Amino acid sequence: MAQPEDMQAVHFGPVLYFLGAADGRSNVTALIVVSSDVEPPKLITEDGGVAPDLIWDADGNCGYRYAFSLPMRRDSWYEVDGAIYEVNSAFEGDLRIAFVSCNGQEHGDRGRSQQDRNALWARLVHDHERSPFQLMLHGGDQIYADELADAHPLTQRWANDADPDPTPVSDPLLQEAAAALRRAFFERYVEVLSEPETAWLMARIPSVAMWDDHDICDGWGSLPVEKLDSPVGRTLFSVARETALLFQFGVAPGSVPPICTDPTGRSLSWHVRMPGAQVIAPDLRSERRPDRVMDETGWRALEASLSSVDDGRVFLLSSVPALGPRLSWVEAVMQLTSRMEKYEDDLRDQWQSHAHRAEWRRFLERLIAVHENPQTPVTVISGEIHLATRGTLEAAPGPIHQLVASGISHPEPPRAYALGLGALARLGETPVPGHSIKMHPLPGRRGIYAAQRNYLTLEGRNGHWQAVWELEKTGKTPSLDI
Numbered sequence: 059m060a061q062p063e064d065m066q067a068v069h070f071g072p073v074l075y076f077l078g079a080a081d082g083r084s085n086v087t088a089l090i091v092v093s094s095d096v097e098p099p100k101l102i103t104e105d106g107g108v109a110p111d112l113i114w115d116a117d118g119n120c121g122y123r124y125a126f127s128l129p130m131r132r133d134s135w136y137e138v139d140g141a142i143y144e145v146n147s148a149f150e151g152d153l154r155i156a157f158v159s160c161n162g163q164e165h166g167d168r169g170r171s172q173q174d175r176n177a178l179w180a181r182l183v184h185d186h187e188r189s190p191f192q193l194m195l196h197g198g199d200q201i202y203a204d205e206l207a208d209a210h211p212l213t214q215r216w217a218n219d220a221d222p223d224p225t226p227v228s229d230p231l232l233q234e235a236a237a238a239l240r241r242a243f244f245e246r247y248v249e250v251l252s253e254p255e256t257a258w259l260m261a262r263i264p265s266v267a268m269w270d271d272h273d274i275c276d277g278w279g280s281l282p283v284e285k286l287d288s289p290v291g292r293t294l295f296s297v298a299r300e301t302a303l304l305f306q307f308g309v310a311p312g313s314v315p316p317i318c319t320d321p322t323g324r325s326l327s328w329h330v331r332m333p334g335a336q337v338i339a340p341d342l343r344s345e346r347r348p349d350r351v352m353d354e355t356g357w358r359a360l361e362a363s364l365s366s367v368d369d370g371r372v373f374l375l376s377s378v379p380a381l382g383p384r385l386s387w388v389e390a391v392m393q394l395t396s397r398m399e400k401y402e403d404d405l406r407d408q409w410q411s412h413a414h415r416a417e418w419r420r421f422l423e424r425l426i427a428v429h430e431n432p433q434t435p436v437t438v439i440s441g442e443i444h445l446a447t448r449g450t451l452e453a454a455p456g457p458i459h460q461l462v463a464s465g466i467s468h469p470e471p472p473r474a475y476a477l478g479l480g481a482l483a484r485l486g487e488t489p490v491p492g493h494s495i496k497m498h499p500l501p502g503r504r505g506i507y508a509a510q511r512n513y514l515t516l517e518g519r520n521g522h523w524q525a526v527w528e529l530e531k532t533g534k535t536p537s538l539d540i
Contacts, residue, residue, distance in 0.1 A: 060520055069093060069119070069217040070248045072101070072369040073257075074140055075194055075308040076264035077317055078512045079149040079332040083127040084192075086145075086264045089139065089308040091121045091248065098122045099139045104129075108136075113310035117241055123467045132190065139462065141263050143399055146190035149332045156182060156194045156263065157497045157514040159377075160465025162202035162250060172253065178511050179255035180468050181528055186259060187517065193439070194263040195337065196379035197441035198270025199465070200306055203298060207275060209242035210235040216290040217275065227289050235292050243301040251305060259468055266317065266330055267306040268339040270442060271407065276300040279346025280406035282339020297345070302326075320359040325352065327359035331368060335518060338363045339375035345496045351417050364424055371523055373516070374425060379440040380418075381449035381460040381495050384480035407442075419489045426493060435459065437523070437540050439514065444471050445479070445528050446508040448538070451490075461525050463514035470530070478508035483507075487536070500527055501536040516540075 071090035078085050089116070090099055098110040101124045114121030126133040134147040146154075167175070185191070188335055207217035212235040251257060257528040269280040274295055280288070300311035307315040307326075317330050326341040342359045344354040352360070374380070409418040429436040432455055443462035450457035483497035483506050497506045511530040516523060517537075524537040526533065 059194070070252055071126055071261070072124075072136075072143070073251065073260045073305075073308065074264040075263070076266045076330060077146070078330050082150075082157060082333075082365045084134070084147040084149055084264070085125075085127045087126075087308045088124040088136070088138075089121060089304070090124070091119055094120045096119050096120075101126075101136060101138050103136045113308075113313075114120050114304055117244070119244065121304055123310075141308050144190075144194050145262055145264070149192055152520075153193075153332070153335060153518040154189060154191045154518075155373075155516040155518075156185070157197060157439050157441075157461075157463055157516065158182070158194065158466040159197035159270075159463060160199045160201065160272075160444060160468040161196075161256070162272070163468050164272070167202055168249075169322055173484055175467050176255045177261070178513055178528065178530060179253065182466075183255050183258060185528070186263065191515075192258065193332070193337075194265045195373075195375060196265060196267035196306070197273040197375055197439065197464070198358070198386055199441070199468075200267055200269065200270060201270045202248050202273060202468075203243065203246065204272060206242040206246060207294070210238040212290050213294055216285070216288065216294070223279075228251050232289055232293050235290065236297055239294060239297040239302065244304075244339045247301055247305040255364060260342050266328070266337065266339075268328070268341065268375055268377050269302050269306060269326070269343055271343060273302055273306075274343065276335075277407065279343050280348055282283060283347055318359075319362050320355055320531055321482065322355065325356040325359045325364070327356060329363040329366075329516055334370040334521060335366060336370065337373045337375055338367075339377075342377050351409065351414050351421075351425055352363065357420075361424070364428050366433050370521070371518065372428060372434050373434045374436055374438045376409070376421075376440050377448075378407055378437055378442050379460060379462050380409055380425070380438045381487075381497070382408065382423065382443075383479055383485065383487070383497065415489065422451065422490050422493070426490065427455075427459060428450070429453050429458050430455070439463070439516075441465065443479075444468050445476055445485075446500060446510065446512040446514075446529065447497060447506055448500060448525075449483075449495060452492075452494050453494075459525075459538075461514055461538075461540070463512050463527060465511060466513050467511065470509045470511055473509050476505060477508040480506040500529075501538050503535070 072088040075087045101108045107126045108126045110122035113123045128147040132146050132148040135144045207213040303311050309315050317328040329338045343355050438460040440462050447462045449460040487495040515526045521538045527535045
C-alpha cells in the first residue's frame with residue numbers, strides 16, 4: 059500500500075461519500091476537516107475546481123464539503139492540494155462492492171496495536187489494489203462510542219446507573235455536557251477514520267453508511283424508555299446524530315442527507331442507485347424503543363424505497379441481521395433470572411426478539427413482495443453480531459439470501475458463542491407462513507457461524523452476483539452465487 063499523501067494543511071480527509079450513479083456520472087461528496095485558521099484545501103477534478111461548503115465550525119475545527127461528479131470510468135480521479143486520488147467510477151460495467159461493519163471494540167480500542175487492529179483493513183487495501191471497488195458499504199458501529207460517556211459527569215452517571223437520575227438537570231449543565239460530548243465524538247471519529255488503511259481506502263472508494271447502537275452507545279433504543287428519553291439521554295443522542303451526519307454522511311448536522319428518504323430527517327433511512335443495482339438501508343436506531351424497531355416515519359421511508367425500486371439487484375442493508383436463530387427462546391430463559399438482565403438489551407436489538415415479532419414479519423413480508431418480482435431480486439446484508447454467517451428465506455422465484463459480515467476490527471467472540479448460536483439456528487424459524495428461514499455455513503465451512511474477523515465482497519458480472527467472505531484466519535471463502 060502506498061503511504062497516505064503528506065498534506066500538512068489537512069487534519070482529516072478527504073473522505074468520499076456516494077450519492078448515486080446515473081447518466082454517465084457518479085455523484086459524490088468529499089469531507090475535509092482543517093483547523094479554523096487554515097484555508098480550505100483546493101479540490102479539483104478534470105472538470106475544474108470544486109467550491110468548498112463550510113458545514114462544521116466548532117472547537118477550532120472547520121469541516122468542508124465538496125460536491126462533484128466523476129465520469130463513469132475506471133480511471134476517474136480528483137486532486138486535493140496536488141495529491142491525486144484515483145477512483146474506480148465504472149458503474150456501467152462489472153461491479154465490486156465491499157461491505158464492512160463493527161470497526162472497533164467496546165473498551166480499550168485505543169490500546170490495541172495498529173497492526174493488529176487494522177489487519178483486515180490492510181487486506182481490504184490489497185483487494186482494492188488488485189481489483190478496485192466502486193463502492194464501500196458500512197453496516198453499523200463505524201465507531202465504538204461506549205467510553206465517550208466518560209466525557210462528562212452527567213453522561214458518565216447516566217451510563218453507569220440502571221435508572222435515570224430523578225434530580226432535575228439545568229440547561230447550562232446539559233449544554234456543558236453536550237459540548238464535552240461533541241468534542242469527544244469529533245475526536246473519536248477523526249481518530250478512527252484516520253487509521254492509515256481506513257483513510258487510504260475511504261479517500262478512494264465512495265462510501266455510504268448506516269449507523270447502529272455503538273455509534274451512540276451500547277444498546278441505544280433497547281434500553282429502558284425512561285433512560286432513553288431523559289434529558290441526558292436525549293443530549294447524548296443529539297450529539298451522536300450531529301457527528302454521524304458529519305462523518306458518516308458528509309453533511310451539516312442540521313441537514314437531511316440527500317440520499318435519505320424521510321424529508322423530515324427523523325429517520326436516516328436511505329436509498330442509493332447505480333446501473334443494475336441499488337442499496338436500501340432502513341434506519342433501525344433513530345426511532346427504536348424496547349417495543350419497536352421503527353415508528354411509522356421510518357416505515358414510510360422504507361416503503362417509499364421499496365415501492366420505487368429499479369430493475370436490477372436490490373441490496374437491503376439491515377444493520378441488525380434480518381434472518382437468524384429463535385432468540386425469543388433465549389429471552390424467555392433470561393427472564394427467569396435477574397443475573398442475565400445485563401444481556402436483555404442485546405437480545406431486544408434483534409429482529410427476532412419476541413417484542414419485535416410482528417414488525418419482523420411485516421419487514422420480511424415486504425421484502426418477499428419485492429423479491430417475487432423476477433426483475434428485482436433482493437439480497438440482505440448485515441453486520442452487528444461479530445460473526446460471519448449466511449441464511450436463506452424461501453420465496454419465489456428463489457431464496458432471499460442474508461449475508462452477515464462482522465466485524466472488520468472487533469475482536470472475534472469465543473467459539474462457544476458461535477456454537478451456541480449455531481445450535482439455536484438448527485431449530486429453524488418460519489415467522490411468515492410458507493417462507494421458512496434456514497441458516498447455513500459459509501461456503502467451504504462446517505459451522506453455521508464463523509468466529510473470525512471478516513469482511514464481505516460482492517461482485518456483479520452481467521447481472522449475476524456472487525459473494526465472498528474474507529476470514530482473518532482461513533482467508534477467502536469460495537464464491538457463493540446469490
